[in-house]
Amino acid sequence: MQDEDGYITLNIKPRKPTLSSDDSASSWWRVMALILLISSMGLVVGLATFGIMSVTQQKYLLAEKESLSTTLQQLAKKFCQELIKQTELKTKATFEHKCSPCASQWRYHGDSCYGFFRQNLTWEEGQEYCADQNATLVKAANQRTVEYLAARTTSIRWLGLSRQNSNKDWKWEDGSALRKNVIDLSGNTRGNMNCAYLSKGQIHAASCKDRHYLMCERRAGLTRVDQLL
Incomplete structure (x- = not known):
């Protein structure tokens, strides 16, 4: 294009840099690596949370089992001793029952x-x-x-x-x-x-x-x- 003074003005448009195939691949792997890292961190957190919940649940169940076992043993003791007591009152003699943990006599x-x-x-x-x-x-x-x-x-x-x-x-x-x-x-x-x-x-x-x-x-x-x- 020629202006009024006879000079030619060049209208040059800047070109955007073109990414090479190597740069594109590198960017893609970075994105994938970030996604994998975030996913892995989420998985670790999830497993840790599950592990804590599992241990807590196991402790709770163990405590419940021990509590029930203690209660059962207390009831069994009272029932056994009452059984021996009532039988002795009826027979007017010493009585031994198989439920007793004591040795003979x-x-x-x-x-x-x-x-x-x-x-x-x-x-x-x-x-x-x-x-x-x-x-x-x-x-x-x-x-x-x-x-x-x-x-x-x-x-x-x-x-x-x-x-x-x-x-x-x-x-x-x-x-x-x-x-x-x-x-x-x-x-x-x-x-x-x-x-x-x-x-x-x-x-x-x-x-x-x-x-x-x-x-x-x-x-x-x-x-x-x-x-x-």
């Missing part, structure tokens, strides 16, 4: 098995005798236990209760102190009377060198639920 009450023995021993000898039975002298720490024991024996029997001397507190074999607001020692507790026995529902102090029958106690296992049916 041992009575099932609360969480313990009780053995009543007619060995005439000193308190320390009685303590050793019970230890040989994988047990201890009886801990009658509440009135309910005292009543249970008194209903099953009329003999004087050692308890796992003693003190070092008249200036010391009375303690059970496991080291726990005697709860005076629950059980009071009857009779003279002065001098060398540092061991205790049970007689007719009352706890008395006596010389540890005296000789009496004894009662042993050991922790009961699980009630045999299958034997209740």
Whole structure:
């Protein structure tokens, strides 16, 4: 094109750069890589969330199972002990049931098995005798236990209760102190009377060198639920 002064004006239009096939492929792979990265991150987050939910669910189910098992065992214990109690009341004799986790000749009450023995021993000898039975002298720490024991024996029997001397507190074999607001020692507790026995529902102090029958106690296992049916 020629202007008025005779010069020619060139009208040159800028051209857009053309992408080579290599540049196009590179851009495409970048996009795909980004998509894959985002997808992978989403998958990882999803799996982590699922894993947390799964572990939480497993813990919940395990806790529920343990709770149900504990409840079943408590019900089975009460039913078994009540069955033994009612049968003894009817027959007026000692009764053993297969549901009891205690060995033969041992009575099932609360969480313990009780053995009543007619060995005439000193308190320390009685303590050793019970230890040989994988047990201890009886801990009658509440009135309910005292009543249970008194209903099953009329003999004087050692308890796992003693003190070092008249200036010391009375303690059970496991080291726990005697709860005076629950059980009071009857009779003279002065001098060398540092061991205790049970007689007719009352706890008395006596010389540890005296000789009496004894009662042993050991922790009961699980009630045999299958034997209740």
